[in-house]
Amino acid sequence: MLFAPDTVESLEFVVALGNTEPRSSRSGDDELSTIDQLAAMLTRFSYTGRIDHDETELQDVRATRALLREVWGLPRDEAVEVVNRMLREAKALPFLARHDELDWHMHATAPDAPLGERIRAEMALALSDVIRMNEMGRLRVCEADNCDGLVLDLSRNGSKRFCTVRCGNRMNMIAFRERKAGT
Numbered sequence: 001m002l003f004a005p006d007t008v009e010s011l012e013f014v015v016a017l018g019n020t021e022p023r024s025s026r027s028g029d030d031e032l033s034t035i036d037q038l039a040a041m042l043t044r045f046s047y048t049g050r051i052d053h054d055e056t057e058l059q060d061v062r063a064t065r066a067l068l069r070e071v072w073g074l075p076r077d078e079a080v081e082v083v084n085r086m087l088r089e090a091k092a093l094p095f096l097a098r099h100d101e102l103d104w105h106m107h108a109t110a111p112d113a114p115l116g117e118r119i120r121a122e123m124a125l126a127l128s129d130v131i132r133m134n135e136m137g138r139l140r141v142c143e144a145d146n147c148d149g150l151v152l153d154l155s156r157n158g159s160k161r162f163c164t165v166r167c168g169n170r171m172n173m174i175a176f177r178e179r180k181a182g183t
Helices: 005-018 035-044 055-072 076-089 115-132 165-182
Strands: 095-097 105-107 139-141 150-152
Touching: 005 035, 005 055, 005 105, 005 115, 005 150, 035 055, 055 076, 055 115, 076 115, 105 115
Parallel strands: none
Antiparallel strands: 095 105, 139 150
């Protein structure tokens, strides 16, 4: 495995969060436009601590989504600047925590910090692992036509190209049809 389990979980959350945008969501709609949609996402990913379930929190998480999508595609040295800024703004003080059924993992802010701030700080910690291991190439955007889905490539050979099997199948069908038409 390339990364620690909590880093992988954080990166998978970025992919899920980033792929709620209309340009990369399955439905083509913004899948993070309501407080209920945010609550549903938080049931799929373990976030402890303060959760306000209000419009202010939703807007902060949506702004975080845009920031994380931006960082995802940056070259390594540029990503460092954004990651350091996210840690500074959160006044991050990393510490080990163990709760629920999770083993020791990193947190960077107090449990009563706003959700968006905690997300940014934890993502900054995860991205710092990616940067330190020089694996920014594992963070990609889907290669399928008309898709901007985020891709986390944890494959052994680093060859994952599409955000979903659906996108891969669609592109394979297009390539097949092009080959068939050329014969």
